[in-house]
Amino acid sequence: MTAVQLDVAAARSAFPAVSSNSYIFADNAGGSQCLRAVAERVTDYLLNTNVQLGADYSVSVISTNRVAEGVEAARQLLNAASVDEVAFGGSSSMLAENLSRALEADVVEGEEIIVTGEHEANAGPWKRLASRRGLTIKVWNATPSPKTPNNPYSVSLHLETLLPLITSKTRLVAFTACSNILGSIVPVKKVIAAIKAKAREVGARKVETSVDCVAYAPHRRIDVQDWGVDYCFFSVYKVYGAHLSVLYTRAECIKSSLSSLTHHFLSYDNSSLKLQPGGTGYELVYSTTAVPEYLKSLSSAGTLEAGFELIAQHEQTLIRPLLTYLKSKESRGVRIVGEESADPSRVPTVSFVVVGPQKKSSKEIVRTFDQAGNIGIRYGHFYAYTLIEGLEPKIDLADAIVRISLVHYNTVEEVEKIIELLDLALV
Ligand SMILES: Cc1ncc(COP(=O)(O)O)c(C=O)c1O
CATH class of the missing domain: 3.90.1150.10 (Aspartate Aminotransferase, domain 1)
Structure with missing residues (x-):
């Protein structure tokens, strides 16, 4: 039961x-x-299996498997379809910046990006991309709730104020699933469906979505497949784990929208390696295995x-x-x-x-x-x-x-x- x-x-x-x-x-x-089990796995990795991945000697086989388990844990936390859609990085801010650079070749001058006034991690990278590539930035602002007319600070993001911002030139909508200040949750699935419907109606070339789940992930289940999101990130250190972050990129977007940030041969590999310059903190990736384990253990189901x-x-x-x-x-x-x-x-x-x-x-x-x-x-x-x-x-x-x-x-x-x-x- x-x-x-x-x-x-x-x-x-x-x-x-x-x-x-x-x-x-x-x-x-x-x-x-941080969970005890996370810290124990960091220690265990560093003290017992701290070698380079991918070789055939026994310790390398163990460390390769351990890191693969960490990537699988992140896949589960996102409910991504494949581990190939998961990239790790030092922070969400860094991953979002990486994402904007990987997307740089797939935007057209004059296109528009919509951001929110929420945490700058999912706004700053897009503002900088806009200034490099001649794009226009529009802001989806949090506005006061009609339910609380006496409090002008009782603001949140309303879908009705987003939709008029979408035009035939919109290329990307970047928003937060949950505000790190307001505490309010955005109905991500509904918002993405509405964005896609409006984009079709106005004849936009290609509209993608980037969702900041940093303030959401400790409290609610992320489900990238159900949401239909293209890009999404969260920080493991706010979800009871170690100091690292995770970026989801939908398989189709990896293939058709993103260029490799580093080595040219990674461009042929349609996995999130395109977004992961160099190795990650292996011990930290491995320690992420303890996070879904813990969250699952909370219920008898x-x-x-x-x-x-x-x-x-x-x-x-x-x-x-x-x-x-x-x-x-x-x-x-x-x-x-x-x-x-x-x-x-x-x-x-x-x-x-x-x-x-x-x-x-x-x-x-x-x-x-x-x-x-x-x-x-x-x-x-x-x-x-x-x-x-x-x-x-x-x-x-x-x-x-x-x-x-x-x-x-x-x-x-x-x-x-x-x-x-x-x-x-x-x-
Ligand atoms: C909503 C939100 N987005 C992004 C970030 C940035 O995360 P990181 O410190 O991993 O770059 C934070 C950090 O406080 C946050 O609260």
């Missing part, structure tokens, strides 16, 4: 940093804690889908009290930046500012937490610079917002402690 609730104590026990002290990790959108369902369900119990508390402080000037409601299209990344006569800076609020000790939250624009810059009324970019970002190993008791500290910070 499938467990109906996440066993939070069991989940926590897989993370030495979480289970061995009373520290509250609440900056998880910056980077999650033993699937990623069931694991993520339990994660989403538990995370709802964290979001609700936090949002309810922050909303109760509206008269104190607290404004949630992002979705105000804890419906299932939201993850427990909760951001806010304090405005009005009783204003307190984000920095001051975070200082109260730092002084309390044993808890980590932070403030800033979190590289979603354009999003914060576009908020109306304006907020100071240097001070930006306070962000509390939780994941499934956080507890309701920790949220209560966070609320106590917020009460102290807001006096």
